[in-house]
Amino acid sequence: xxxxxxxxxxxxxxxxxxxxxxxxxxxxxxxxxxxxxxxxxxxxxxxxxxxxxxxxxxxxxxxxxxxxxxxxxxxxxxxxxxxxxxxxxxxxxxxxxxxxxxxxxxxxxxxxxxxxxxxxxxxxxxxxxxxxxxxxxxxxxxxxxxxxxxxxxxxxxxxxxxxxxxxxxxxxxxxxxxxxxxxxxxxxxxxxxxxxxxxxxxxxxxxxxxxxxxxxxxxxxxxxxxxxxxxxxxxxxxxxxxxxxxxxxxxxxxxxxxxxxxxxxxxxxxxxxxxxxxxxxxxxxxxxxxxxxxxxxxxxxxxxxxxxxxxxxxxxxxxxxxxxxxxxxxxxxxxxxxxxxxxxxxxxxxxxxxxxxxxxxxxxxxxxxxxxxxxxxxxxxxxxxxxxxxxxxxxxxxxxxxxxxxxxxxxxxxxxxxxxxxxxxxxxxxxxxxxxxxxxxxxxxxxxxxxxxxxxxxxxxxxxxxxxxxxxxxxxxxxxxxxxxxxxxxxxxxxxxxxxxxxxxxxxxxxxxxxxxxxxxxxxxxxxxxxxxxxxxxxxxxxxxxxxxxxxxxxxxxxxxxxxxxxxxxxxxxxxxxxxxxxxxxxxxxxxxxxxxxxxxxxxxxxxxxxxxxxxxxxxxxxxxxxxxxxxxxx
Numbered sequence: 242x243x244x245x246x247x248x249x250x251x252x253x254x255x256x257x258x259x260x261x262x263x264x265x266x267x268x269x270x271x272x273x274x275x276x277x278x279x280x281x282x283x284x285x286x287x288x289x290x291x292x293x294x295x296x297x298x299x300x301x302x303x304x305x306x307x308x309x310x311x312x313x314x315x316x317x318x319x320x321x322x323x324x325x326x327x328x329x330x331x332x333x334x335x336x337x338x339x340x341x342x343x344x345x346x347x348x349x350x351x352x353x354x355x356x357x358x359x360x361x362x363x364x365x366x367x368x369x370x371x372x373x374x375x376x377x378x379x380x381x382x383x384x385x386x387x388x389x390x391x392x393x394x395x396x397x398x399x400x401x402x403x404x405x406x407x408x409x410x411x412x413x414x415x416x417x418x419x420x421x422x423x424x425x426x427x428x429x430x431x432x433x434x435x436x437x438x439x440x441x442x443x444x445x446x447x448x449x450x451x452x453x454x455x456x457x458x459x460x461x462x463x464x465x466x467x468x469x470x471x472x473x474x475x476x477x478x479x480x481x482x483x484x485x486x487x488x489x490x491x492x493x494x495x496x497x498x499x500x501x502x503x504x505x506x507x508x509x510x511x512x513x514x515x516x517x518x519x520x521x522x523x524x525x526x527x528x529x530x531x532x533x534x535x536x537x538x539x540x541x542x543x544x545x546x547x548x549x550x551x552x553x554x555x556x557x558x559x560x561x562x563x564x565x566x567x568x569x570x571x572x573x574x575x576x577x578x579x580x581x582x583x584x585x586x587x588x589x590x591x592x593x594x595x596x597x598x599x600x601x602x603x604x605x606x607x608x609x610x611x612x613x614x615x616x617x618x619x620x621x622x623x624x625x626x627x628x629x630x631x632x633x634x635x636x637x638x639x640x641x642x643x644x645x646x647x648x649x650x651x652x653x654x655x656x657x658x659x660x661x662x663x664x665x666x667x668x669x670x671x672x673x674x675x676x677x678x679x680x681x682x683x684x685x686x687x688x689x690x691x692x693x694x695x696x697x698x699x700x701x702x703x704x705x706x707x708x709x710x711x712x713x714x715x716x717x718x719x720x721x722x723x724x725x726x727x728x729x730x731x732x733x734x735x736x737x738x739x740x741x742x743x744x745x746x747x748x749x750x751x752x753x754x755x756x757x758x759x760x761x762x763x764x765x766x767x768x769x770x771x772x773x774x775x776x777x778x779x780x781x782x783x784x785x786x787x788x789x790x791x792x793x794x795x796x797x798x799x800x801x802x803x804x805x806x807x808x809x810x811x812x813x814x815x816x817x818x819x820x821x822x823x824x825x826x827x828x829x830x831x832x833x834x835x836x837x838x839x840x841x842x843x844x845x846x847x848x849x850x851x852x853x854x855x856x857x858x859x860x861x862x863x864x865x866x867x868x869x870x871x872x873x874x875x876x
């Protein structure tokens with residue numbers, strides 16, 4: 242009973258933390274491009290007897306010669322939705338709608354928001370994991386205290402990347418949370434099937450959970466097959482708990498029925514059993530013409546997901562997504578990526594579970610746990626095999642990548658922290674426990690820092706909490722900048738101009754990270770003219786058109802908020818005049834060749850370092866910065 246209480250406390254703490262995360266974006270759910278309400282619209286479509294969304298495409302979109310052309314459909318499309326025969330669909334599976342959102346709508350008459358549905362599924366996932374770990378503890382680690390078990394469940398929430406994935410709980414993230422719940426309950430049902438007394442009832446539950454897993458993320462197809470195979474193949478001719486033919490039949494029928502319904506769902510929508518909607522997706526990069534899977538991306542993605550390091554910043558939250566430089570040819574996009582080995586080192590505890598299971602693989606009493614280790618490891622391995630070949634990488638896929646192995650790592654932590662058997666303690670146990678504590682603390686800290694950084698959503702959705710954390714944690718960077726004699730503010734550039742060989746563009750200054758980049762661009766138009774632009778991503782904030790560039794250099798003054806520390810930084814305490822402080826925090830301006838342009842914007846991507854990237858010579862461009870000096874004047 243005491244252990245159950247600790248488990249309930251872990252689940253409540255996890256749910257409260259994730260609820261706090263997702264509620265931060267409640268005010269943004271109706272913002273253009275956010276990606277909210279898609280599953281709610283799918284539920285409304287189901288209630289109308291249709292498989293399409295209840296949202297109707299605009300007539301302007303349907304009148305376009307090619308409605309999939311991202312250059313023409315931008316103003317009319319429902320971003321990332323699927324358009325087919327004049328109707329909108331979503332390319333993710335229907336499980337979140339069928340299992341939770343549709344019943345909620347019928348019973349209450351109102352929608353459960355997608356962000357709340359994400360928390361429900363994430364909490365269900367942790368509940369399934371908690372039941373699995375509790376059962377394993379009762380069988381093999383009875384001396385493991387309830388609070389340690391609860392701590393392992395909390396660590397697993399972080400190892401599965403949930404505080405980051407759910408920072409933006411839109412229709413992209415909801416199926417990942419649902420899939421994780423289905424996966425972890427599948428592993429629990431697998432364990433019960435393999436345990437003594439496992440029968441057709443647990444096999445039915447396993448088949449249903451695997452079918453719902455495929456209905457969340459069809460990319461788990463091979464993993465579901467492996468889990469089912471591990472469940473039905475006996476480990477020995479008369480091994481304890483080996484499934485009987487009735488259990489195998491129950492599993493096959495349930496999983497087969499679920500798979501058949503999913504295929505029928507696809508056929509009802511697109512007239513093809515294997516079409517989930519990506520062929521008709523409205524995507525900004527023209528994804529409908531892209532190769533979604535290629536061996537050419539394997540090495541790049543493997544490094545990106547596993548071995549890459551974050552960009553570090555002196556400013557809170559300190560860790561920035563990976564900046565890989567030039568993307569491989571044909572690669573579509575990169576979204577908020579972090580390397581797992583560096584950010585989630587607690588996952589290495591999984592090897593303790595692998596070693597423990599390997600030594601006990603021939604003992605019947607341990608075969609249920611061995612089955613879970615095999616299935617969990619295979620699930621992440623198969624997920625990796627899919628993800629490394631994709632033409633894009635996204636932070637939310639880390640939840641899919643680590644989902645199965647997180648269960649293995651949780652079992653590994655149980656092995657490490659379990660009280661030793663009577664007799665002399667092994668010499669390795671104490672240092673291994675210390676290492677597990679350190680990697681767990683690092684993982685938890687890193688995940689929250691990455692969550693605070695993710696899309697800068699925390700900064701804009703919960704500014705008071707963000708400022709309360711950022712101001713004291715940014716103070717060391719203030720001390721370092723003063724010690725180094727750093728100066729901030731507007732700069733004057735001397736831009737060297739090579740002889741004109743043809744139109745080209747040069748990024749003279751840059752500060753930021755993938756998808757949130759501040760840039761100063763120079764476009765060479767002809768031998769005597771150029772254009773300057775201050776950009777936030779692809780949005781022009783200030784520009785100077787047709788500048789005279791008859792000489793060999795151009796002097797440019799640049800004013801931008803990202804030339805200063807972030808707004809939530811003690812640096813600004815020295816500016817006593819609120820009006821002047823506000824001016825410096827919002828002004829974007831350019832001066833060059835007798836022209837000037839200025840604009841004010843309260844929105845600015847934070848700088849990632851004390852100084853921006855400066856383009857030097859020899860970078861393959863016809864213009865570069867030969868010198869940069871600070872200027873005092875605001876204008």
